[in-house]
Amino acid sequence: MRTVSLLLAGAATGVLYGLIAVGIVVTYLTTRTLNFAAGAVATLAAFTFGTWVQDGWPKILALLASLVLFGVGGGYLTGGVVMSRVRTASETVRVAVILGWTLGIAGVTALLYNTLLPVPALFGEGSIAVGRIRLTSHQFAVAVTSVLLAVGLSIFLRRAWLGLALRAVAEDRDAARALGLQVGRVEAFGWMCGMTLAALGGILVSPLVGGDIRTQNLLFVKVLAVSVLAGMERPWLALAAGVALGMAEAYLGGSGGAWTTNIDLLPFLLMIVGLALGPVLYGNRTREAH
Amino acid sequence: MSATRHGNGTALAAKPFRVTSILPWYLGVGAAVTALSLLTSGYWAYVIDTVAIFSLVALSFVVVSGYLGQMSLAQTAFMGLGALVQARLVAIGHLPFLMALPITLVVVASAAVVVGLPAVRLRGVNLAILSFGFAVVAERVIFQKWLLSGLYLSGIPFGRNGLGSAWFENEQHFSLLVISTVTALMVVIRALGSSRWGLLVYSVRDGQATAALSGVNPTRVKLSAFVVSGCLAGIAGILYALLLQRAGWEDYSAFNSITYLAMSVVGGLLHPLGALLGGMMYFGVPQLFSTVSFLRGSQFQVLSGLLAVAVLVLRPGGLASLALGRRYELHLVAPRRRPHRPPLPSPASGAARPSPRPAGAVNGQGRREMDALRRSCQAPTASALATLRSRTGERPVR
Amino acid sequence: MILETQDVSVRFGGLVALDSISLHVAEREVVGLIGPNGAGKTTLFNAVSGIVPVAGGTVRFEGRDIGRLPIHRRARLGIGRTLQTPTLMPAHSVLENLIAAAANLWKSRIGLVLDRAGEIADAVGVLEYLHTAVRDLPAGVLREVDIARALMTQPKVVLLDEPAAGLHGAEKARLLNLIASLPEKFDTAVVLIEHDMEVVMRAANRIFVLDFGCMLAHGAPEEIRTNRSVIEAYLGVDVETDGPALVSGGAEATP
Numbered sequence: 001m002r003t004v005s006l007l008l009a010g011a012a013t014g015v016l017y018g019l020i021a022v023g024i025v026v027t028y029l030t031t032r033t034l035n036f037a038a039g040a041v042a043t044l045a046a047f048t049f050g051t052w053v054q055d056g057w058p059k060i061l062a063l064l065a066s067l068v069l070f071g072v073g074g075g076y077l078t079g080g081v082v083m084s085r086v087r088t089a090s091e092t093v094r095v096a097v098i099l100g101w102t103l104g105i106a107g108v109t110a111l112l113y114n115t116l117l118p119v120p121a122l123f124g125e126g127s128i129a130v131g132r133i134r135l136t137s138h139q140f141a142v143a144v145t146s147v148l149l150a151v152g153l154s155i156f157l158r159r160a161w162l163g164l165a166l167r168a169v170a171e172d173r174d175a176a177r178a179l180g181l182q183v184g185r186v187e188a189f190g191w192m193c194g195m196t197l198a199a200l201g202g203i204l205v206s207p208l209v210g211g212d213i214r215t216q217n218l219l220f221v222k223v224l225a226v227s228v229l230a231g232m233e234r235p236w237l238a239l240a241a242g243v244a245l246g247m248a249e250a251y252l253g254g255s256g257g258a259w260t261t262n263i264d265l266l267p268f269l270l271m272i273v274g275l276a277l278g279p280v281l282y283g284n285r286t287r288e289a290h
Numbered sequence: 291m292s293a294t295r296h297g298n299g300t301a302l303a304a305k306p307f308r309v310t311s312i313l314p315w316y317l318g319v320g321a322a323v324t325a326l327s328l329l330t331s332g333y334w335a336y337v338i339d340t341v342a343i344f345s346l347v348a349l350s351f352v353v354v355s356g357y358l359g360q361m362s363l364a365q366t367a368f369m370g371l372g373a374l375v376q377a378r379l380v381a382i383g384h385l386p387f388l389m390a391l392p393i394t395l396v397v398v399a400s401a402a403v404v405v406g407l408p409a410v411r412l413r414g415v416n417l418a419i420l421s422f423g424f425a426v427v428a429e430r431v432i433f434q435k436w437l438l439s440g441l442y443l444s445g446i447p448f449g450r451n452g453l454g455s456a457w458f459e460n461e462q463h464f465s466l467l468v469i470s471t472v473t474a475l476m477v478v479i480r481a482l483g484s485s486r487w488g489l490l491v492y493s494v495r496d497g498q499a500t501a502a503l504s505g506v507n508p509t510r511v512k513l514s515a516f517v518v519s520g521c522l523a524g525i526a527g528i529l530y531a532l533l534l535q536r537a538g539w540e541d542y543s544a545f546n547s548i549t550y551l552a553m554s555v556v557g558g559l560l561h562p563l564g565a566l567l568g569g570m571m572y573f574g575v576p577q578l579f580s581t582v583s584f585l586r587g588s589q590f591q592v593l594s595g596l597l598a599v600a601v602l603v604l605r606p607g608g609l610a611s612l613a614l615g616r617r618y619e620l621h622l623v624a625p626r627r628r629p630h631r632p633p634l635p636s637p638a639s640g641a642a643r644p645s646p647r648p649a650g651a652v653n654g655q656g657r658r659e660m661d662a663l664r665r666s667c668q669a670p671t672a673s674a675l676a677t678l679r680s681r682t683g684e685r686p687v688r
Numbered sequence: 689m690i691l692e693t694q695d696v697s698v699r700f701g702g703l704v705a706l707d708s709i710s711l712h713v714a715e716r717e718v719v720g721l722i723g724p725n726g727a728g729k730t731t732l733f734n735a736v737s738g739i740v741p742v743a744g745g746t747v748r749f750e751g752r753d754i755g756r757l758p759i760h761r762r763a764r765l766g767i768g769r770t771l772q773t774p775t776l777m778p779a780h781s782v783l784e785n786l787i788a789a790a791a792n793l794w795k796s797r798i799g800l801v802l803d804r805a806g807e808i809a810d811a812v813g814v815l816e817y818l819h820t821a822v823r824d825l826p827a828g829v830l831r832e833v834d835i836a837r838a839l840m841t842q843p844k845v846v847l848l849d850e851p852a853a854g855l856h857g858a859e860k861a862r863l864l865n866l867i868a869s870l871p872e873k874f875d876t877a878v879v880l881i882e883h884d885m886e887v888v889m890r891a892a893n894r895i896f897v898l899d900f901g902c903m904l905a906h907g908a909p910e911e912i913r914t915n916r917s918v919i920e921a922y923l924g925v926d927v928e929t930d931g932p933a934l935v936s937g938g939a940e941a942t943p
Binding site: 486489490492493496497499500501502503504505506507508 | 737739758759760763764768769771774775776777778780784785787788789790791792794798801837838840841
């Protein structure tokens with residue numbers, strides 16, 4: 001049935017949103033900061049990966065090097081050097097800092113790379129049939145990886161000691177310290193995790209989407225909408241929400257009429273819904289400002 | 291404000307704020323800039339106009355992020371709305387400029403309310419997300435699909451004679467218009483900052499709960515600040531379209547909001563002078579280096595982003611606070627908020643009942659530690675803190 | 689009765705923070721509200737102010753049910769409130785903070801507002817700090833300024849949340865005098881949350897005791913002082929000596 005193919009294709013796209021959203025949600029859970037810089041880091045990592053592969057590096061090596069450089073290095077730089085200095089500042093200042101940081105990273109990307117650089121697909125160019133649609137092996141592998149990551153991270157953050165420590169430090173720094181946790185290090189580690197996920201997301205997703213800044217902005221808004229819908233709570237929920245958005249977009253976009261031209265309204269509307277219902281669905285975790 | 295008497299007859303001398311006291315400064319700067327633009331021409335007039343227009347954009351950030359303390363990334367949406375609606379009404383609909391202007395401002399104000407209403411309930415970062423989402427929707431749907439359709443996909447030509455007379459076709463006359471508009475608006479915003487309205491806005495910024503408990507309606511205050519800010523951006527958008535002589539959507543792209551925010555931050559969010567300094571730094575200074583291409587594009591982006599971060603970390607009040615002093619320092623330390631936790635019954639197990647409070651524990655540090663200890667014990671069961679605690683069974687370690 | 693709560697209950701998720709609390713405050717009375725940390729005292733203030741929603745029962749001000757009114761409307765009706773940690777505008781002067789707090793004088797001439805600010809500042813005792821920036825104020829003065837702020841809207845009842853925390857000696861005496869003077873000088877009732885027994889016993893006409901979200905006892909100070917269950921649950925030590933104040937249940941304080 002055409003609808004099923006449409007929905008499947010939408011789901012394949014939605015998985016991409018979900019993957020980046022997982023990174024955003026994890027970063028939020030471990031640092032209580034919305035990582036606006038995720039998109040910029042993702043792009044930078046993707047282009048670096050692409051350049052290195054073009055230079056002849058084996059893909060795995062390029063991947064690992066990118067993840068270490070931007071994930072670990074970038075995470076430490078962001079969390080340990082920049083964000084730690086504004087820990088006591090008001091929320092507006094902290095958001096402004098991360099926005100400025102995003103600008104800087106985006107600038108570095110533009111400085112170093114031609115933005116039309118094609119990023120090679122990590123998992124190759126073969127294709128697999130799923131139902132009535134054909135997916136490239138890369139698309140398929142990305143979907144599988146996303147599910148594994150989302151589920152794995154959800155479990156990690158709820159069960160494993162390190163995952164709990166990460167969340168505890170983000171929930172209440174002083175109380176976590178009172179429990180004996182090394183808050184500074186744990187927090188830095190949280191940023192490293194978040195940025196590594198962003199870099200990985202970029203490398204996996206870039207071959208499948210356009211590279212120009214406007215498409216990326218729109219993508220980022222969709223990712224934000226998905227994160228918000230998931231309540232910034234559970235990685236697996238973020239992935240599910242992403243898939244749902246992808247399917248909704250495919251279905252409504254293909255239906256003709258008003259929705260087709262104005263399909264870009266959808267993420268924004270969902271964002272409003274998510275922000276409005278968030279406190280209701282996920283509990284009033286944070287009271288209004290002051 | 292004026293001196294006043296009270297109770298036992300002692301005069302209460304308050305520092306007077308009169309618009310006349312600041313007018314000389316603003317008029318002086320305005321006049322100097324006008325003279326500059328009259329003496330130069332062509333390229334430099336264009337630069338001065340750009341600086342003025344983007345100072346106005348920075349001014350809109352001063353109101354919403356400086357005075358009100360909220361993070362709104364929707365300024366490009368308001369700019370674009372102003373430009374495109376006015377262009378449609380004047381260039382296509384053939385309405386007189388001054389008649390179309392109020393209509394445009396109403397549209398912009400309504401959009402500002404749409405963005406501002408959630409601001410009442412949302413924490414800072416959520417508002418940033420929402421406003422950015424709005425900016426992207428504006429760029430991709432409102433501008434490209436609704437306002438610029440059919441013949442005008444690539445923009446609406448917006449000649450200066452749309453202003454109502456051919457007088458403005460002259461570069462320098464147009465400059466005069468831009469400079470005087472921006473100067474006037476800066477005076478207005480400066481006056482508002484010291485007015486009672488300004489005090490209400492600051493009070494909502496610095497402590498919304500306290501303000502509400504004092505009878506201030508936070509919704510109304512926030513919306514009014516958003517509307518003012520949005521209209522400033524809208525006017526800037528109109529002027530920009532007139533400068534470029536066309537109204538397209540590319541000039542009002544959502545990502546630019548971040549750049550304009552960085553500009554405002556570096557200049558200083560708390561005073562119109564900061565807006566001017568920001569505009570000058572970002573759009574004026576690079577032009578002084580004749581190799582214009584050097585500081586454009588990507589290098590400029592890197593620099594501006596990192597500069598904004600540096601400013602926020604080192605001197606959050608921006609350049610303006612260097613000139614104007616402590617008063618215009620951004621409030622760096624957020625008031626110490628207790629995390630909102632429902633009070634839990636104390637565990638019955640052997641907790642020692644009241645003992646005399648140790649003298650030392652009353653001071654800030656000791657109290658914080660004790661509060662932290664208590665919170666770690668009383669964390670809601672689903673939280674990571676509680677899970678960790680029960681897991682390890684650790685005694686709290688100091 | 690200026691302020692009355694009838695069987696007010698507050699829930700946070702599954703947790704009952706307040707269980708059917710009924711208290712009443714008459715005009716120009718000073719009422720104390722005491723109890724261990726976590727007993728729900730601030731929550732009760734929050735319910736009256738409108739900061740937390742009420743799950744059951746009614747809050748009445750001058751006989752009128754105010755449950756549906758938002759925070760600022762209740763404030764304008766005449767309920768003043770201070771917070772445990774005052775959040776004033778740090779970069780602005782005390783005078784400017786007071787002007788911002790005079791929401792019900794919004795339509796009046798600025799001169800009127802200034803007069804009122806001056807009167808209140810003088811009566812509270814912070815006149816000398818009128819033009820000082822709030823962030824430069826000593827801690828004790830900050831509390832008094834917060835009280836002055838709460839008085840700007842000419843309230844009929846003022847809710848003070850631990851105003852004496854951290855104060856000693858002369859500062860505490862000043863605060864005590866201020867609280868005692870509020871009913872006559874400012875024509876307002878006072879509800880006072882305090883851990884400092886000396887302050888509460890001296891200032892209050894009546895005292896309500898909360899524990900675990902329930903009303904344990906209420907009555908005149910002498911009755912409360914000698915009430916068995918109150919002593920067991922909270923006071924523990926003879927109140928004649930200074931500060932039998934308590935530590936939050938759960939954490940053990942090292943002596």
